[in-house]
Amino acid sequence: MASRQAEYQALRDKHVPRGAFHATPSFVREAHGAVMIDLDGRELIDFAGGIGVVNVGHSHPKIVAAIQDQVQRYIHTCFHIAMYEPYVDLAARLNELSPGDFHKKTLFANSGAEAVENAIKIARHATRRPAVIALQNAFHGRTLLTMSLTSKVKPYKLGFGPFAPEVYRMPNAYCYRCPFGLAYPSCDVACADHLEEFFVGNVAPEQVAALIAEPIQGEGGFITPPPEYFAKLQAICRKHGIVLIVDEVQSAMGRAGKLFAIEHWGIAPDLLLTAKSLAAGLPLSAVTGRAELMDAPHVGGLGGTFSGNPVACRAALAVLDVLLADKLLERAERLGQEIRRRFDALQRKHELIGDVRGKGPMLAIELVKDRMKKTPAADETKKVVQRCYEKGLVLIACGNFGNVIRTLMPLVITDEQLDRGFAILDEALGEVAAGR
Numbered sequence: 001m002a003s004r005q006a007e008y009q010a011l012r013d014k015h016v017p018r019g020a021f022h023a024t025p026s027f028v029r030e031a032h033g034a035v036m037i038d039l040d041g042r043e044l045i046d047f048a049g050g051i052g053v054v055n056v057g058h059s060h061p062k063i064v065a066a067i068q069d070q071v072q073r074y075i076h077t078c079f080h081i082a083m084y085e086p087y088v089d090l091a092a093r094l095n096e097l098s099p100g101d102f103h104k105k106t107l108f109a110n111s112g113a114e115a116v117e118n119a120i121k122i123a124r125h126a127t128r129r130p131a132v133i134a135l136q137n138a139f140h141g142r143t144l145l146t147m148s149l150t151s152k153v154k155p156y157k158l159g160f161g162p163f164a165p166e167v168y169r170m171p172n173a174y175c176y177r178c179p180f181g182l183a184y185p186s187c188d189v190a191c192a193d194h195l196e197e198f199f200v201g202n203v204a205p206e207q208v209a210a211l212i213a214e215p216i217q218g219e220g221g222f223i224t225p226p227p228e229y230f231a232k233l234q235a236i237c238r239k240h241g242i243v244l245i246v247d248e249v250q251s252a253m254g255r256a257g258k259l260f261a262i263e264h265w266g267i268a269p270d271l272l273l274t275a276k277s278l279a280a281g282l283p284l285s286a287v288t289g290r291a292e293l294m295d296a297p298h299v300g301g302l303g304g305t306f307s308g309n310p311v312a313c314r315a316a317l318a319v320l321d322v323l324l325a326d327k328l329l330e331r332a333e334r335l336g337q338e339i340r341r342r343f344d345a346l347q348r349k350h351e352l353i354g355d356v357r358g359k360g361p362m363l364a365i366e367l368v369k370d371r372m373k374k375t376p377a378a379d380e381t382k383k384v385v386q387r388c389y390e391k392g393l394v395l396i397a398c399g400n401f402g403n404v405i406r407t408l409m410p411l412v413i414t415d416e417q418l419d420r421g422f423a424i425l426d427e428a429l430g431e432v433a434a435g436r
């Protein structure tokens with residue numbers, strides 16, 4: 001008899017376009033904490049967390065309770081028709097918790113891409129300038145503008161052009177593959193200073209509305225800049241009146257061991273973007289930033305029918321309670337140390353691992369065929385991810401070369417689940433390296 005999984009795979013193929021990709025062939029029956037159970041009852045340890053969305057764990061009881069309470073009161077009124085408390089309460093909390101001792105305001109949208117779109121609209125309106133600088137290896141979404149800001153061509157951009165104009169791409173701070181052929185710290189973080197030179201050959205600074213950067217580049221390969229990077233970038237942006245947008249869609253809400261990853265770099269961006277784990281799985285994103293920038297667009301210039309849905313805002317308020325009151329950030333910090341220790345040990349054991357990087361539990365390994373030449377091991381990475389899945393561990397790859405394996409597991413993962421997950425990864429790396 002065909003399994004329920006196989007039955008749904010056939011239905012999916014018939015009714016859903018192939019472009020909507022999936023990392024595993026599993027259909028989920030239920031998910032709790034850091035474990036998913038598929039339709040055939042198979043248990044999967046989840047190191048992907050719905051692509052970084054369930055930092056507080058699948059179906060956290062406090063989030064479920066907040067959602068249930070809210071749906072019984074009202075589900076939707078549209079903030080632009082009849083306002084509601086959860087929107088304002090959540091805005092106030094994000095304004096208070098985000099870095100920067102200045103007056104901030106927060107606007108809500110539904111997806112990470114929408115947060116990026118809104119941030120660019122706000123920066124353009126405030127500066128009356130058209131251009132945006134994005135980085136090599138950046139990922140900012142799949143809408144026309146955010147796809148244009150995104151770096152990786154296949155699969156994100158191929159065949160979807162023409163792209164939005166006035167987007168300029170600058171080399172990033174990729175120490176393992178330095179675009180300038182330098183090494184940290186003797187480089188003196190030349191990749192940040194390069195912005196001044198970039199203006200000469202690419203776009204005049206007085207035409208630039210914003211520079212957008214992820215604190216740790218997510219889809220681009222968990223690329224983690226050196227400590228001085230963001231302060232240097234910010235100083236140059238300030239000198240030229242350019243809005244610095246920090247895209248924390250993937251890195252916030254404890255993912256990198258702090259509420260906001262940018263706290264590791266000690267700067268307060270002009271605009272800060274969150275989504276993914278903000279509402280633990282309900283669609284919600286936020287633009288939090290300097291009040292004078294946020295207020296630049298005219299009344300009616302910002303918004304959307306579903307933006308800042310009350311159920312999603314209640315979920316997000318509960319997420320912040322869980323992260324802070326349940327001391328999940330401390331747990332994230334310890335988890336990060338534990339994962340790094342394990343990745344370092346795997347690197348000593350497996351030649352395939354060229355680099356270990358990241359912050360807190362937002363960590364990754366970059367796989368290479370040859371440590372000297374650093375040849376990206378994309379096929380091997382695919383095989384490792386596939387082997388892990390067969391053994392009951394869900395992992396996802398990233399990186400422009402597709403040769404980086406990242407950790408986005410719920411922060412509530414148990415020690416036993418972490419042990420099992422890493423044992424599977426160790427085994428899979430060994431098998432793939434041995435050509436088995």
Ligand code: PLP
Pocket residue numbers: 051111112113114116139140141142214218219247248249250275276
């Ligand atoms: N920005 C970053 C840094 C992301 O990682 C993502 C998604 O992975 C996005 C933006 C786009 O978010 P969404 O898929 O919710 O539109």
